[in-house]
Amino acid sequence: MSNRVSLFVTCIVDQLFPKVGMAMTEVLERLGYQVDFPENQTCCGQPAFNSGYRAEARIVARHFLDTFAAAECIVVPSGSCASMVVHHFAELFHKDPATLARVHALETRVWEFSSFLTQVAGVEDVGARFEDIVTFHDGCHSLREMGIREAPRRLLAHVRGLELREMEPAEECCGFGGTFAVKFAELSGAMARTKVDAILRTGARSVVSLDPSCLMQIQGALSRAGSEVRTMHLAEVLASR
Amino acid sequence: MVETTLMSRDNILHRVRTALGRSAGQAPDEPPLPRIRIPEAGLEARIASLLRCVEALAGKAQRTSDPCSMVAAAIAGKTAVASNAPFLADCGIAGLPGVRSGITDRDELREACATADFGITSADYALADTGTLVMLASPQEARLVSLLPPAHIAVVPKDRILTGLDELFAVLPDPAAQTSSMVLITGPSRTADIEQILIRGVHGPGQITVLVV
Amino acid sequence: MSVEFDQKIHSTLADAGLQLAIYTATGRLKDKRIESVAPAMLPDYQELRTQANAVKKHAIENLDYYLEQFESHVEAHGGKVVYAKDATEVSDFVLSLARERGAHLIVKSKSMTTEEVDLNERLEHHGLEAVETDLGEYILQLACERPYHIVAPALHKTRYDVAEIFTRRLHVPNETVPEKQTAIARAVLREKFLAADIGISGANFLVADSGAVVIVENEGNARLTTSAPKIHIAVAGIEKVIPRAQDLATFLKLLARSATGQALSVYTSFLSGPRRSGEIDGPDEFYVVLLDNGRTKLLPDRGKRQSLYCIRCAACLNTCPVYRKIGGHSFPWVYSGPIGAIITPQFMGVSHEPGLPFASSLCGACAEVCPVKIDIPRILLDLRSDVKKAETREKQNRIEKLAFRGFAWLMTHPRIYEMAGRIAASMAPSADGDWIRAVPAPMDAAPVRAWLSQRDLPPPPSRSFREWWRRR
Numbered sequence: 001m002s003n004r005v006s007l008f009v010t011c012i013v014d015q016l017f018p019k020v021g022m023a024m025t026e027v028l029e030r031l032g033y034q035v036d037f038p039e040n041q042t043c044c045g046q047p048a049f050n051s052g053y054r055a056e057a058r059i060v061a062r063h064f065l066d067t068f069a070a071a072e073c074i075v076v077p078s079g080s081c082a083s084m085v086v087h088h089f090a091e092l093f094h095k096d097p098a099t100l101a102r103v104h105a106l107e108t109r110v111w112e113f114s115s116f117l118t119q120v121a122g123v124e125d126v127g128a129r130f131e132d133i134v135t136f137h138d139g140c141h142s143l144r145e146m147g148i149r150e151a152p153r154r155l156l157a158h159v160r161g162l163e164l165r166e167m168e169p170a171e172e173c174c175g176f177g178g179t180f181a182v183k184f185a186e187l188s189g190a191m192a193r194t195k196v197d198a199i200l201r202t203g204a205r206s207v208v209s210l211d212p213s214c215l216m217q218i219q220g221a222l223s224r225a226g227s228e229v230r231t232m233h234l235a236e237v238l239a240s241r
Numbered sequence: 242m243v244e245t246t247l248m249s250r251d252n253i254l255h256r257v258r259t260a261l262g263r264s265a266g267q268a269p270d271e272p273p274l275p276r277i278r279i280p281e282a283g284l285e286a287r288i289a290s291l292l293r294c295v296e297a298l299a300g301k302a303q304r305t306s307d308p309c310s311m312v313a314a315a316i317a318g319k320t321a322v323a324s325n326a327p328f329l330a331d332c333g334i335a336g337l338p339g340v341r342s343g344i345t346d347r348d349e350l351r352e353a354c355a356t357a358d359f360g361i362t363s364a365d366y367a368l369a370d371t372g373t374l375v376m377l378a379s380p381q382e383a384r385l386v387s388l389l390p391p392a393h394i395a396v397v398p399k400d401r402i403l404t405g406l407d408e409l410f411a412v413l414p415d416p417a418a419q420t421s422s423m424v425l426i427t428g429p430s431r432t433a434d435i436e437q438i439l440i441r442g443v444h445g446p447g448q449i450t451v452l453v454v
Numbered sequence: 455m456s457v458e459f460d461q462k463i464h465s466t467l468a469d470a471g472l473q474l475a476i477y478t479a480t481g482r483l484k485d486k487r488i489e490s491v492a493p494a495m496l497p498d499y500q501e502l503r504t505q506a507n508a509v510k511k512h513a514i515e516n517l518d519y520y521l522e523q524f525e526s527h528v529e530a531h532g533g534k535v536v537y538a539k540d541a542t543e544v545s546d547f548v549l550s551l552a553r554e555r556g557a558h559l560i561v562k563s564k565s566m567t568t569e570e571v572d573l574n575e576r577l578e579h580h581g582l583e584a585v586e587t588d589l590g591e592y593i594l595q596l597a598c599e600r601p602y603h604i605v606a607p608a609l610h611k612t613r614y615d616v617a618e619i620f621t622r623r624l625h626v627p628n629e630t631v632p633e634k635q636t637a638i639a640r641a642v643l644r645e646k647f648l649a650a651d652i653g654i655s656g657a658n659f660l661v662a663d664s665g666a667v668v669i670v671e672n673e674g675n676a677r678l679t680t681s682a683p684k685i686h687i688a689v690a691g692i693e694k695v696i697p698r699a700q701d702l703a704t705f706l707k708l709l710a711r712s713a714t715g716q717a718l719s720v721y722t723s724f725l726s727g728p729r730r731s732g733e734i735d736g737p738d739e740f741y742v743v744l745l746d747n748g749r750t751k752l753l754p755d756r757g758k759r760q761s762l763y764c765i766r767c768a769a770c771l772n773t774c775p776v777y778r779k780i781g782g783h784s785f786p787w788v789y790s791g792p793i794g795a796i797i798t799p800q801f802m803g804v805s806h807e808p809g810l811p812f813a814s815s816l817c818g819a820c821a822e823v824c825p826v827k828i829d830i831p832r833i834l835l836d837l838r839s840d841v842k843k844a845e846t847r848e849k850q851n852r853i854e855k856l857a858f859r860g861f862a863w864l865m866t867h868p869r870i871y872e873m874a875g876r877i878a879a880s881m882a883p884s885a886d887g888d889w890i891r892a893v894p895a896p897m898d899a900a901p902v903r904a905w906l907s908q909r910d911l912p913p914p915p916s917r918s919f920r921e922w923w924r925r926r
Contacts, residue, residue, distance in 0.1 A: 014919040039868065051812075051838065190467050217909065258518050265518075406707060411700075417699070425706075
């Protein structure tokens, strides 16, 4: 097994939450991986796809395929972006057999970060320390499209000093939904506030998730509510010593 | 009027076929087999489960060797309509004071049921895993006896207790061959339409008693 | 989206009492469902879903065959099948039958299909009295409102609302105790059942090999509707067909659990034809009206065809975070929630309410709970693409189209994308890492304003990830 991995940090991490990418790099290198960053990368195309603009999404998706053509193993700090590639690229190219073949070849090489750690690297303890009471938010794409529920929890269980408290109700959407957040802003905000209530009920001081877009929605709502609770990507917790 | 509906029939079926790429008279694809899984459960277990489930639904359930006395006690001083099930006559229930039975006229039956305090019936089957009575309409069992009066007493022979739905449709795969109406009754009538508050006895009987003999 | 849709959503969100009612009621139903399908309670839940999906798929893919089989069995048992292509044909049939029989009073049990075709209004317009007998539907009929939820129609009404409605419409003294309100309705409706000339029901399932109509309920009003009057008319969409009575062993296990968390509803009626010779009671005449009303439009597309598998359990409504906030009356048609969001555009055309497929965060909770495994999120995505294609054809929403063209262009020109990012970061206010509450004018585009109306924005980082990467 090669120890090379390529990062697809996602446009939102690249431009808004670079710390997430930095943390992910650090954890991967700590585990002995050689990390590269194909510089032509931009976006997976999900915003266009979710908004109904398939031709435009295809253009961006092709660029992704070209950028990562030589990558053996691609790690992504976002369940929703990983899911776009793994589950929806095929829909975009179902009428284009040549590209579809490239998509299928790619699908098994793309990994959401926590799944990569537990299933490819085969680790649950990355030597992290993070003393805090945290709660975990399952992003909907990570949970339902990628089927990820246990991996992040097992990783968090090995973080020294960390106490995990589950939210009740669990598994409810934070209300981001991509352009939904601005097209149906009031509704999205109402869903965010319901999520914030559930978070505050746990007494946790941090909210951890696999998805930067959820974290942006939740932190934005926490901040608006004047709360001190902060959001963190799993990578940031795992990079912590 | 008849013409329009015939045209609609042809029209609709034609649209369906066109959409599906099928032609008139074409045989269907192979259907998935029906899923019938009958669990193993001895008679005692089935009886116990039936009684437990009926009670859990706020019904009353009891096993008895003397259904007639139990019914007599339950309906004491009140009026009842009993169905024409021979079983009810045989064990004396149909002849109890206050019980009308043997009605075969629809209007007379409706009148009796509309004013009676109790409806007493047998049951064709019962389902142990859900506490369900299975009643087939017949010359012996009219529909309204278990529906109009505010209380329903069903006397069920124990060998009629099946494990559940799967077994029911295994022993009775074609109910329509026997009756115009098969009803599965699981507990007393209820609603939660107002503020999700559970209220019993909306239109059907609010009280149900199952006697296993 | 239309102004109307926007306003309805807004007014529902702004009504605190309504928010609480919707959220609590759906929460209760959702929790009960979860409990009833837990592995300890229903160990083969997932297999049953797979089976239900397979049976529905087969039935829909061979729909013409099963409709004809259904029809021949109904007729063999002394009943009659009437095909209706639209709302008018349904009411025309009922009206002409009522005329022929001299019928005036009709009792109805709960049927979303009859709501779909406005049957009550049409019948009343022609001088017939059509009374809803399901308690929730009866309350709404008195209030002249549409159902709020597929299974719990009066979810949005409090006991005080009910008291007011009863006093105003039934001229009874004010009564706010639900048990007593129910008793009032029971007494009024009992008279109607026993006097009615015709009973009209819906059907949860149409069983092809039996010519039977299956009706699932808790109150007993459907039994009375279909057993007391001399004529029974069942109105059902053509998609309700299932091949065999034995398939009910699968569907009945899923339906009540998915809807309310009950193992079985109180009454499940399996009705095939008028009363048989020797049977003491039951109707003398039995009709099944098979309704198209646009269902055939959903058949051609293999993906969207799944929409017709629906057994109307409303599990998707109870689990949907959007429905649980905006409620049933925000939706443009009688069917609400996720199922409503996918069938409405298919019946009415995507331009009827172009915002509808977008009123979802695509969280996928609906698909997870659907007993017949309809892939609702995937159909929503297909419909979104349909909306945009229609807008492109109609030359609508050109600015948005241009924006996404620009997005695609930007994302395929990495150097320019990077530059754009730097420019945006430099324009944004920095407030020592605090999240941002307001932005300067050049950044104040509609999406930014929309975001900021509800939550803060992240502050720009000092450098992007790629800048950091280059320097390390």
